[in-house]
Amino acid sequence: MAQKNDKYTYRVTWSEEDNEYVGLCAEFPGLSWLADTPEKALKGIRKTVAEVISDMGENKETIPEPIACKRYSGKFMVRIPPHVHRKLAIQAAESGISLNRIASSKLSQ
Template sequence: MTLQNDHYTYRVTWSPEDEEYIGLCAEFPSLSWLAESPESALKGIRRTVELVIKDMKNNDEKIPLPIASKNYSGKFMVRVPPKVHRNLAIQAAESGVSINRLVSSRLSH
């Protein structure tokens, strides 16, 4: 499978500390790009990721898969304190739904 840098998860946000826009890539959390405009920040981080991928290929390093290319089961386990578990069970029962449905609803908001 050939990875392309435009399949990664990019985000541009304002950085109050730097007083510039910052381009970020979720799959490469150590990378960022500062620019005066959101468009330039996105262009910069995409180019940075492209260069890093080329370097990683040259060094036979494992390249992260884009989040969008991964398959998700819809399941994950979360451990909570017993008191929280009990309160969730009470709230779910009072709402007439399962704990799973209650927590899923809350996470999706």
């Protein structure tokens, strides 16, 4: 059975500033782990997240839900300037598609 920290969203990237690889976790944006290899950076951030989860549990703090476990409706509201709304409406009309479809297309790019 997978541990809860195995379900989080991890990423390893190069940090030019630190001249090392940095391990990150999307659900814990304040945490990072620097290492000389990508493998060590991933191992380090996973261990750090596990320790933080344990500490949060002991202190009865709310532990973030892994993004991978969340359900998404596919709906969200976005506020845009009226001129952008008009421009999108025109593009949708000229293309013969709905405003929703053109906005979805642009967001997915």
